[in-house]
Amino acid sequence: MFRLAHLSDIHLGPLPELSYRELASKRITGYINWQRNRKRAMFGDTLLRLVADMKAQRPDHVAVTGDLVNLATRTEIAGARIWLDDLGDAKWVSVVPGNHDAYVPGALARAFREWHPYLVGDNARSGPGRHFPYMRVRGPVAIVGTSSAEATVPFFATGTFKRGQALATARLLSEAKAKGLFRVVMIHHPPIAGAAAWSKRLIGKQFFSKVIHDVGADLVLHGHTHLDTLYWLNGPDGTKVPVVGVPSASQNAGGDKPASRYNIFEIEGGPGAWSLTQRERGLRADGSGIDWIRERQLLSNGRAVDARPREDAETADPFRAEVAGDA
Ligand SMILES: [Fe+2]
Ligand SMILES: [Fe+2]
Numbered sequence: 001m002f003r004l005a006h007l008s009d010i011h012l013g014p015l016p017e018l019s020y021r022e023l024a025s026k027r028i029t030g031y032i033n034w035q036r037n038r039k040r041a042m043f044g045d046t047l048l049r050l051v052a053d054m055k056a057q058r059p060d061h062v063a064v065t066g067d068l069v070n071l072a073t074r075t076e077i078a079g080a081r082i083w084l085d086d087l088g089d090a091k092w093v094s095v096v097p098g099n100h101d102a103y104v105p106g107a108l109a110r111a112f113r114e115w116h117p118y119l120v121g122d123n124a125r126s127g128p129g130r131h132f133p134y135m136r137v138r139g140p141v142a143i144v145g146t147s148s149a150e151a152t153v154p155f156f157a158t159g160t161f162k163r164g165q166a167l168a169t170a171r172l173l174s175e176a177k178a179k180g181l182f183r184v185v186m187i188h189h190p191p192i193a194g195a196a197a198w199s200k201r202l203i204g205k206q207f208f209s210k211v212i213h214d215v216g217a218d219l220v221l222h223g224h225t226h227l228d229t230l231y232w233l234n235g236p237d238g239t240k241v242p243v244v245g246v247p248s249a250s251q252n253a254g255g256d257k258p259a260s261r262y263n264i265f266e267i268e269g270g271p272g273a274w275s276l277t278q279r280e281r282g283l284r285a286d287g288s289g290i291d292w293i294r295e296r297q298l299l300s301n302g303r304a305v306d307a308r309p310r311e312d313a314e315t316a317d318p319f320r321a322e323v324a325g326d327a
Contacts, residue, residue: 002139004184005059007051007262008223009067009248011100012080013044043083047250050260050282051087053290057264057281061138062088065223065246066098066149066188068115072107081114090117094136097149098188098224099159099200105151119145133165135172141184141267142176144169144217148189148202157200159189159224166207173215180271183217190222190245192231200224209233217241218274218299219265223248226257228280228293232304240304244278253287261293273302 054062068083069076080101087093095118102108112119112131121134132147146169148159169185176183189202191209202208212220216235220243229245247258261282268275276299284291297305
């Protein structure tokens with residue numbers, strides 16, 4: 001069995017005292033000191049507890065679907081690299097960026113540089129703009145990372161998925177299928193109509209759904225809405241592909257969104273006969289500790305379990321997404 005952890009929307013806390021120079025130097029010197037003194041101030045208790053709990057589950061790989069920072073300042077982006085290094089080795093952690101990582105023009109290029117080892121595929125070609133989509137193979141699983149992140153005008157948090165990236169994603173998914181791998185696609189914005197408010201939607205989701213319909217995938221992971229959602233996209237030959245969103249890893253209990261959570265996906269079986277179980281773990285609603293929240297089987301022997309029409313999905317409430325604040 002392969003166990004894949006998914007967390008998202010880290011939204012690294014404000015960094016009032018540390019300069020970029022200080023932070024950059026922390027990677028080489030003073031790291032131990034930083035661990036002791038600064039970590040809590042930077043990342044907050046909720047996030048630290050969730051990550052510690054996730055590590056204790058010893059997943060085989062970790063997927064992080066974007067919004068590592070808030071305003072994408074130099075300091076935040078450097079701080080996020082420290083957070084990533086603390087999370088785990090880049091071979092064990094795959095990241096795609098979110099809209100907050102591209103908050104202002106130029107920020108995304110900086111994030112690509114700073115977080116590079118976490119954002120590249122197994123056969124990485126270097127150079128800005130050539131990172132996405134990427135593919136990594138870990139055991140029986142192919143992880144395809146796509147980018148929907150772009151700088152937007154104020155009050156918008158949209159993302160885009162264009163034709164070029166769609167074609168390249170389809171190529172990677174075909175390659176992975178030919179190798180008999182379980183195919184996971186990561187994208188920050190939900191590739192589903194109505195899943196996010198209009199001003200926060202994914203532009204080009206029709207390209208994404210066409211790729212899934214034509215080439216197929218076994219699991220799509222996203223963040224952005226900070227909600228625990230399950231949707232289904234149509235795959236080839238009548239198959240259904242689960243699309244799973246996870247709440248923000250930094251969300252304290254008692255807010256208007258679900259508290260800090262991550263998912264563990266248990267993947268078993270083989271080509272054409274995959275089984276997939278989602279186990280959700282996170283802060284209890286009253287904030288009293290971390291516990292199992294829910295468990296459900298999504299795929300059994302290659303077939304969708306309980307693939308209800310999208311309108312009936314338990315969390316597919318556009319109003320809930322609309323009131324859901326900054327994503
Ligand atoms: Fe977002
Ligand atoms: Fe977010």
